[in-house]
Amino acid sequence: MEQSLGSFPLWVIVVDYVLGVIMWTLIGRAAMNFFLSEDSNFFFMRFFVRSTNPILRLFRPITPGFLLEPLIPLYVAWFFFLFRFYVMPWLLGYSVMGMLSFPLESEIARAIQAFLTPRP
Structure with missing residues (x-):
């Protein structure tokens, strides 16, 4: 069952897009961290570090100390994924939303398909 963006309330779209962008930025930082150090002068790495450092500081109290430094952004991104996959559908009254039901990723998948x- 495919849902259009119009079937979701506006607040759902806005919240999901914001959480999705944060999640994918954290994943991007972790991916870039495999190839570049955090103090690299490369523009994209500087962007990922500057934009995700406040989020990583916010999650520092619940981040285990045994995690390797490059994996911490993935750990935090996992929380955003869990919120988007479990809490958002629960708030909307759905038991399960299904694969690619995230509005942000659904729009990207439709654009790639088109x-x-x-x-x-």
Whole structure:
């Protein structure tokens, strides 16, 4: 069952987009951290570090000390994923929303499909 963005209240779309962007930025930082150090001068790495440091500081009290430093952004991104996958549907009254039911990722998947679908 495919849902359009219009079937969700506006606050759901806004909250999901914000949480999704934070989650993917944290994942991007972890991925970039495999290739570059955090003090790199590369523009994207500086962006990822500056934009995610406040979030990582916020989650520091619940971050286990045994985690390797490059994996901490993935650990925090996992919380955003859990909130989006379990709490958001619960707030909306759904028992299960299904795969690709996140509004942000659904729109991205539709855009990729439209780009890759041959036009007559």
